[in-house]
Amino acid sequence: MPRIVRVAAAQSGPIQRNESRQAVVARLIALLDAAAAKMCDLVVFTELALTTFFPRWYMTDQAEVDAWFEREMPSAATAPLFARAKQHGIAFKLGYAELTPDGHRYNTAILVGRDGRLIGKYRKVHLPGHSDYDPQRSFQHLEKRYFEPGDLGFPVWRALGGVVGMCICNDRRWPETWRVLGLQGVELVALGFNTPAVNSQKADEGPAQRAFQHRLSMQAGAYQNSTWAVAVAKCGVEDGHPLMGGTMIVDPNGEIVAEAATLDDELVVADCDLDATRFGKETVFDFARHRRIEHYGRIAAQAGVVAPPQD
Ligand code: CDT
Numbered sequence: 001m002p003r004i005v006r007v008a009a010a011q012s013g014p015i016q017r018n019e020s021r022q023a024v025v026a027r028l029i030a031l032l033d034a035a036a037a038k039m040c041d042l043v044v045f046t047e048l049a050l051t052t053f054f055p056r057w058y059m060t061d062q063a064e065v066d067a068w069f070e071r072e073m074p075s076a077a078t079a080p081l082f083a084r085a086k087q088h089g090i091a092f093k094l095g096y097a098e099l100t101p102d103g104h105r106y107n108t109a110i111l112v113g114r115d116g117r118l119i120g121k122y123r124k125v126h127l128p129g130h131s132d133y134d135p136q137r138s139f140q141h142l143e144k145r146y147f148e149p150g151d152l153g154f155p156v157w158r159a160l161g162g163v164v165g166m167c168i169c170n171d172r173r174w175p176e177t178w179r180v181l182g183l184q185g186v187e188l189v190a191l192g193f194n195t196p197a198v199n200s201q202k203a204d205e206g207p208a209q210r211a212f213q214h215r216l217s218m219q220a221g222a223y224q225n226s227t228w229a230v231a232v233a234k235c236g237v238e239d240g241h242p243l244m245g246g247t248m249i250v251d252p253n254g255e256i257v258a259e260a261a262t263l264d265d266e267l268v269v270a271d272c273d274l275d276a277t278r279f280g281k282e283t284v285f286d287f288a289r290h291r292r293i294e295h296y297g298r299i300a301a302q303a304g305v306v307a308p309p310q311d
Contacts, residue, residue, distance in 0.1 A: 002273050002275055003161045003162055003273065003274040003275050004271050004272065004273050004274075005041045005042055005160045005161065005162065005188065005228075005271075005272045005274060006038070006039060006040045006041045006042070006269065006270075006271050006272075007040065007041070007042050007043075007044065007188070007228075007230055007249060007269065007270055007271075007272050008031070008034075008035035008038065008040040008042065008043045008044070008267050008268070008269050009044050009230050009231070009232045009247045009248070009249055009258070009260075009267070009268040009269075010028070010031040010032070010035065010043050010044060010045050010046075010232060010265075010267055011046065011232055011233050011234075011235065011245070011247040011260050011262075011264075011265065011266045011267070011268065012027070012028075012045070012046050012049060012232075012233070012234040012235070012265055013234075013235065013236045013262075013263060013264035013265045013266075014052075014234070014235070014236035014237055014238035014239075014243065014263075015050075015051060015052045015234065015238060016052060016238065016239055017052045017054075017057075017239050019051075019052070020077075021050050021051070021075075021077035021078070022077055024049070024050050024051070025050070025077055025078055025080060025081050027265055028045060028049065028081055028094075029080060029081055029084050030265070031043065031045075031265060031267055032081065032084055032085055032088065032090065032092070033084070033088075034267050035088075035090060035267060035269070036088040036090055038267070038269050040090060040269060041090065041091060041114075041160055042090065042091045042092065042093070042160055042190075043085070043090055043091070043092040043093070044092070044093045044190045044191075044192070044230045044232045045092065045093060045094045045095060045192060045232060046095055046192030046193065046194070046232045046233060046234040047095040047107065047109070047124075047168050047169045047191070047192035047193050047194050047234065048095055048096060048097055048107065048192075048194060048234070049094055049095045049096060049192065049234070050070070050077070050078070050096050050097075051068050051097070052238055052239055053194040053234065053238060053241075053243065054068040054097075054146070055129065055140070055141060055142045055143045055145070055146055055147075056139055056140050056141065056142070056196075056239070056241055057140065057142075058133045058140050058142060058145075065146060066099060068097050068146075069097040069098065069099035069105060070096050070097060070098060070099065071099050071101075073094075073096065073098070073110060078094075078096075081094075082112065082116055083116075085112065085116065086114075086115065086116035089114045089115075090114060091111065091112060091113050091114050091119070091159065091160060092111075092112050093109055093110070093111050093112075093166060093190045093192075094109065094110055094112070095107070095108065095109045095168060095192040096108055096109075096110075097146075097147075098123070104148055104151075105146060105147050105148060106123035106124065106147055106148060106150055106151075107123065107124035107127070107143065107147045107150075107168055108121060108122065108123050108124070108150075109121070109122045109124075109166045109168055109190075109191075109192065110122075111157060111159060111164060111166060111190070113159065119157050119159050119164075120155060120157040120159075120164075120166070121152065122150065122152060122154070122155065122165075122166040122167065122168065123149075123150030123151060123152050124143075124147065124149075124150050124167075124168040124169070124170070124171060125149055125150045125153075125154070125167075125171060125177070126149075126170045126171045126173070126174050126177070127143040127144050127147055127149055127170070128141060128143055128144075128169075128170040129141030129142055129143045129144050129145075130142065130144055130145070131144040131145045132145070136201070137200040137201055138198070138200045138201075138203065139196070139200050139241055140200075141196070141200060143170075153180070154167065154177060154180040154181050154184075155184075156181060156184040156185070156186050160188075161274065162187040162188060162274040163184065163185045163186050163187045163188075164186070164187070164188050164189075164190065165181040165184070165186040165188070165189050165190075166189065166190050166191060167181070167189060167191045168191055168192060168193070169191065169192065169193035169194060169195065170193075171191065172191055172193070172214075172217045172218060172221060172231065173213070173217045175220070175221070175224070176299065177221070178220075178221035178222075178224065178225050178227075179224075179225065181225065181227070182224070182225030182226075182227065182285070182287070183287060185281070186225065186227050187227055187228060187274045187277045188227060188228040188229075188230065188272060188274065189221070189222070189227055189228070189229045189230070190230045190232075191229075191230070191231050191232070192231075192232045192233075192234070193214075193231060193232070193233055193234070194233075194234045194243055195210060195214065195233070195243060195244050195246075196210075196241065196242070196243060196244070197210060197242035197243060197244040198210070198242065207242075207244055210244050211244060211245075211246050214231070214244070214246050215246070215248075215256070218231050218248060218250050218256075219250055219254040219255075219256065220254065222250040222251065222252060222253075222254050223252070223253060223254030223280070224254075224285065225285065226252040226277050226278075226279070226280025226281045226285045227252055227277055228249070228250065228251060228252060228272045228274070228276075228277065229249075229250040230248075230249050230250075230272075231246065231247060231248050231250070232247050233245050233246055233247045233260070235247075235263045235264075236263040236264060243263075245260055245262070245263045246259070246260070247259065247260035247266065247268050248260070248268070249268060249270040249272065251272075251276060252276050252277045252279075252280050253280070257270045258270040
């Protein structure tokens with residue numbers, strides 16, 4: 001019997017700085033209802049799905065920073081989303097800023113089962129950007145200021161009849177992310193992203209090149225690990241800053257099977273046959289047969305480049 005998971009990639013259009021959590025959750029519930037009408041099994045929401053992409057703002061007042069974080073999940077504002085998903089019997093993945101009881105701050109994603117129970121949590125490992133105000137940039141990207149690197153590694157879970165993993169935005173650009181998930185037999189990777197449409201340090205790197213790099217990362221990650229991959233954007237002009245779109249569902253061959261057409265709230269749906277991951281996993285990417293780990297030591301032993309000495 002084929003293992004088909006009908007996935008809805010629930011793209012968010014822009015969320016303005018003054019938009020309330022309640023208003024945003026109402027938008028997410030509308031997407032969830034649309035997914036239920038299409039008989040979806042899983043809805044994937046974006047990174048930091050409840051607020052504007054606040055790391056673009058330089059803040060020094062910790063209380064102001066903490067206002068963007070959730071101290072509990074579900075929170076009062078998100079409880080209606082959890083309740084509606086359970087009522088529909090739909091699993092979902094949600095990204096948000098997490099403030100733990102002992103004062104740690106993470107860029108987090110959770111996977112919630114059809115029964116409303118938490119299946120798993122992931123905290124973003126690869127935090128892009130910088131910690132201090134950078135006047136050289138055309139806009140700020142202060143994830144390193146507001147978040148700690150995730151402390152949970154890259155776990156996977158048995159869910160929806162398969163093996164599901166998560167990562168977040170910048171993680172998709174790192175082959176290490178994909179391979180660690182792949183080494184656990186991942187069959188579907190869900191991720192959200194907030195990617196500025198232009199490079200703050202290189203004005204001529206615009207939407208076309210950024211979309212190319214996004215596709216390249218997604219398609220390579222899916223193909224090289226023979227997994228489905230679902231990437232969900234928050235996009236459009238947010239607080240005057242353009243975020244690129246590019247919500248997509250990629251099959252285990254690396255082909256894009258469904259893609260968003262807008263820069264607004266939009267549902268992108270595809271039937272993901274988890275058994276389609278088998279061929280690649282049993283042939284060209286049969287890791288047990290083909291990987292040569294005796295040559296990969298540097299990957300986990302060294303972070304930066306060590307070039308050969310000059311003559
Ligand atoms: N949210 C996120 O991780 N965005 C980054 C921007 C990179 S530029 C600092 C991304 O990789 O898309």
